[in-house]
Amino acid sequence: MTRASRARRLATGAVYGGGGVGLAGAALVTLLREEARAARRRITAGTATADPPTGNGVYGRGRGKPLVLTVLGDSSAVGLGVDDPGETPGVLIAAALTELAERPVRLAKFARSGAVSKDLAAQVDLALDEHPDVAVIMIGANDVTSRARPADSVRALAEAVRRLIAADCQVVVGTCPDLGTIRPISQPLRLLARRWSRQLAAAQTIAVVAEGGRTVSLGSVLGPSFATDRGLFSNDEFHPSAAGYAAAAASLLPSVADALGVWPAAADRGLRLRRDTVRPIAQAAARAAGRPGTEVQPTAVRGQETGPRGPWARLRRRRPPDIPTAERADDAVSAAASS
Secondary structure (H helix, E strand, O other), X not given: OOHHHHHHHHHHHHHHOOOOOOOOOHHHHHHHHXXXXXXXXXXXXXXXXXXXXXXXXXXXXXXXXXXXXXXXXXXXXXXXXXXXXXXXHHHHHHHHHHHHHOOOEXXXXXXXXXXXXXXXXXXXXXXXXXXXXXXXXXXXXXXXXXXXOHHHHHHHHHHHHHHHHHOXXXXXXXXXOOHHHOOOOOOOHHHHHHHHHHHHHHHHHHHHHHOOOEEEOOOOOOOHHHHXXXXXXXXXXXXXXXXXXXXXXXXXXXXXXHHOOOOOHHHHXXXXXXXXXXXXXXXXXXXXXXXXXXXXXXXOEOOEOEEOOEEEEEEEEOOOOOOOOHHHHHHHHHHHHHO
């Protein structure tokens, strides 16, 4: 059994294992369905009707061929809920990345609102035409709310990562957010949504790392913070606000920069051992799903990529860096539009 196939088997167990949610009778099933319909109506009523401008273009100035950053996924990758492209995750990451790399960055966003994991195949087709250096994928929330088969969702994500890695593109995946923080979702559905989303996030991590990509836990980034600060939500109380997207971008940026070899080593100095550890992938995935901004990437122990309990993975918890302000990002957008 190969590293990837074993990891995918673990990923399926991460979704279905750990104890199922017992639904005690038809009455509870009916209640959950009614709560889901009510939540969907409330969210839909408050959601923006159109995606914000993509912000696609070249950011930064300087010599050298621009790095190509592609952004794939669902409405969280699109930046639904804000009107200014300078407040979307792709633009925020591109604007910060050009400063770290000291060279231009070309942003090509193919994410679509409403996308589920199976839709990544078409997005990857478009992304590969751009010959990307790095791809950021944010996906999973719609898989949970639509109750897509978890095994199918994980398989589709793994295939997307595999194709990008084969094209010599680095991949960073922001895993499924914690839907247990969404106010329009009432109890007990909210409790189930939290469990389902965290289980999917763990399974995503196992599958992505097996294919050579990295993951960053957005569930916990957008979980505790969102639960206590409603300013991180947009008007629909489902999608992030500008501040929420900035928090997500700040969590993803170090992993994106590190994957490209432009993250400054000095920024990681002083990390305590508990913030930089090696574990079997299943343990790493479960731990990352509940800890803010945790990065998981493939690694080896004494030259071996796989141990007795599966593939090895490295966990890192970095302090989120300062992300460019909206004004700086807007300036970058203007420069990209005029170039």
